[in-house]
Amino acid sequence: EVQLLESGGGLVQPGGALRLSCVVSGFTFSNYAFNWVRQAPGKGLEWVAHVGGGGVNTDYADFVKGRFTISRDNSKNTLYLQMHSLRAEDSAVYYCAKDGFADNGVWDFFDYWGQGTLVTVSS
Amino acid sequence: EVVLTQSPGTLSVSPGERATLSCRASQSVDSSFVAWYQQKPGQAPRLLIYAASSRATGIPDRFRGSGLETDFTLTISRVEPEDFAVYYCQQYGYSPEMYTFGQGTKLEIK
Numbered sequence: 074e075v076q077l078l079e080s081g082g083g084l085v086q087p088g089g090a091l092r093l094s095c096v097v098s099g100f101t102f103s104n105y106a107f108n109w110v111r112q113a114p115g116k117g118l119e120w121v122a123h124v125g126g127g128g129v130n131t132d133y134a135d136f137v138k139g140r141f142t143i144s145r146d147n148s149k150n151t152l153y154l155q156m157h158s159l160r161a162e163d164s165a166v167y168y169c170a171k172d173g174f175a176d177n178g179v180w181d182f183f184d185y186w187g188q189g190t191l192v193t194v195s196s
Numbered sequence: 197e198v199v200l201t202q203s204p205g206t207l208s209v210s211p212g213e214r215a216t217l218s219c220r221a222s223q224s225v226d227s228s229f230v231a232w233y234q235q236k237p238g239q240a241p242r243l244l245i246y247a248a249s250s251r252a253t254g255i256p257d258r259f260r261g262s263g264l265e266t267d268f269t270l271t272i273s274r275v276e277p278e279d280f281a282v283y284y285c286q287q288y289g290y291s292p293e294m295y296t297f298g299q300g301t302k303l304e305i306k
Contacts, residue, residue: 118233118241118284120295132292168240180292182231184252186240 075099075185077169082190089159089194095152095169095187103127103147106172108183109154111165111192121167122154123180132180137163159194166191198222200285202298208306215272217301219285224265229289232261232270235300236281244283245270272303280305 081093093109109121122143123132131143142155152169167190170183199222209215219230227248233241243252245261248268258273272279285298 117299118235118286118297120292120297123292123295134292134295173243173246179229179290180288180295182229182243182246182286182288183233183241184243184246186242188240 075171077171077185077187079167079169079187079190082167082192084193084195085159086196087160087194090155090157091159091192092156093154093167093169093190093192097150097152097169097171102145102150104175106181107143107145107152108170108172109141109143109152110168110170110183110186111163112168112189113162113165116165119165124152126176156192159192161194164192164194197293198225198287198296200287200296200298202283202285202301204301205299206302206304208304209275210306211277212274213306215275215279215303217270217272217283217303219263219268219270219298221266221268221287225287226289227264227268229287229294230261230263230268231286231288232259233284233286234279234281235284241284275303277305279303 076098079095106125108123124143128145140158144153169187171185172181173184201220203218230248232245235241249261260271282300
């Protein structure tokens with residue numbers, strides 16, 4: 074059974090930092106690219122970041138470039154999102170999401186999602 | 197940048213009726229790279245359709261995706277009580293700039 078379990082969310086002050094984790098099981102983690110997608114309260118879905126299976130290739134939405142870093146530890150089946158210089162507008166539920174196909178050269182649809190972790194940026 | 201516009205914002209139907217949800221792109225997109233997701237309150241999104249018309253694993257055949265170029269449609273042939281949720285379309289593809297979501301359509305009980 075495929076499982077994705079996020080953790081690390083919480084309340085942080087503007088300008089602060091937080092690291093999210095997503096532990097994955099049920100398939101060969103290193104074969105797939107992964108993503109972080111966020112959803113502000115009552116709003117729609119917003120792609121944040123993408124990392125390839127090997128952890129070398131990364132991509133970011135413009136609104137987080139230079140502030141967020143996506144990474145992975147394939148030995149621990151874990152995905153990370155390090156967030157710095159947090160702003161109120163970063164407040165959202167953050168989901169980790171798995172690419173649908175392995176190594177197909179496509180920034181792919183998301184076939185499995187975690188349950189999400191809530192980040193609240195407020196003083 | 198492609199913008200996906202979903203309509204209507206809210207669709208009210210009775211159980212057993214047909215529901216048709218629209219996703220319109222601001223410019224032509226490759227139909228190989230359109231997906232649909234269902235999200236219920238307090239839950240993560242669930243993949244329904246990828247490549248415009250392929251059903252994801254375990255998705256009932258009452259869900260059907262179709263469309264080309266700028267107009268894509270998710271049709272639920274006979275809405276079941278568990279189908280009331282918010283539905284999002286998504287474009288993906290050969291670059292991260294192609295990752296966009298529509299704003300969502302809420303399917304509610306009439």
